[in-house]
Amino acid sequence: MVLEYHGNILRDRCTVEGSSRNVPTMPRRAASLCRLRRLLRPDVVWFGEAIPRTPMMLAAAAAEDCDVFLSVGTSSLVYPAAGLAQARPRAARWSSRSTRMRRT
Numbered sequence: 873m874v875l876e877y878h879g880n881i882l883r884d885r886c887t888v889e890g891s892s893r894n895v896p897t898m899p900r901r902a903a904s905l906c907r908l909r910r911l912l913r914p915d916v917v918w919f920g921e922a923i924p925r926t927p928m929m930l931a932a933a934a935a936e937d938c939d940v941f942l943s944v945g946t947s948s949l950v951y952p953a954a955g956l957a958q959a960r961p962r963a964a965r966w967s968s969r970s971t972r973m974r975r976t
């Protein structure tokens with residue numbers, strides 16, 4: 873199971889009704905509007921925003937019942953996401969992979 877805990881940068885979400893759509897092109901245009909003519913924003917959780925309830929509950933349940941726990945694209949330092957690894961069964965294997973860009 874793959875969960876998008878912090879959302880998906882390749883989708884936009886309406887700031888009013890919460891509906892989402894795939895982004896047709898990258899990079900984004902300066903401002904896009906939904907069918908209600910309201911602003912769209914990237915469908916991701918920014919720092920300081922709450923994780924949506926459904927992904928949070930699904931991730932916690934999956935972590936508590938997993939055989940292997942993979943944490944991808946994160947430093948595993950920021951909570952509540954960082955706490956998911958501690959929810960896994962002791963016997964479950966765990967691996968974390970950051971996608972941090974490195975200067976060359």
